[in-house]
Amino acid sequence: MASSFIKTRSFFNAARPGHIGVRLLSNGTPEEKRTFGNMKDEDRIFTNLYGRHDWKLKGAMKRGDWYKTKEILLKGSNWILDEIKMSGLRGRGGAGFPTGMKWGFMNKPSDGR
Numbered sequence: 001m002a003s004s005f006i007k008t009r010s011f012f013n014a015a016r017p018g019h020i021g022v023r024l025l026s027n028g029t030p031e032e033k034r035t036f037g038n039m040k041d042e043d044r045i046f047t048n049l050y051g052r053h054d055w056k057l058k059g060a061m062k063r064g065d066w067y068k069t070k071e072i073l074l075k076g077s078n079w080i081l082d083e084i085k086m087s088g089l090r091g092r093g094g095a096g097f098p099t100g101m102k103w104g105f106m107n108k109p110s111d112g113r
Contacts, residue, residue: 077107 085100
């Protein structure tokens with residue numbers, strides 16, 4: 001039993017999360033352009049949706065991702081929480097717990113423990 005777990009773990013390269021999708025799903029050939037509803041691939045926020053490009057931070061920065069991150073962080077954690085709450089974003093679990101509420105629990109100042 002343990003040996004099959006080790007084989008599976010090494011096959012999926014569990015030490016490098018995020019790597020599994022590219023290695024197992026991509027064969028190196030460019031995929032056709034996809035659309036979902038009225039949105040084209042070029043209009044999507046997630047520019048590396050299919051794992052074709054470098055997934056590391058430097059690769060994302062070269063593609064123009066993260067360009068507004070500093071501006072958003074400077075607005076403060078309360079502003080970010082309010083935006084998430086107003087968005088109506090919910091978790092993917094069965095209860096669909098509101099993400100803004102969940103993040104709000106984590107925003108409490110440390111009590112020094």
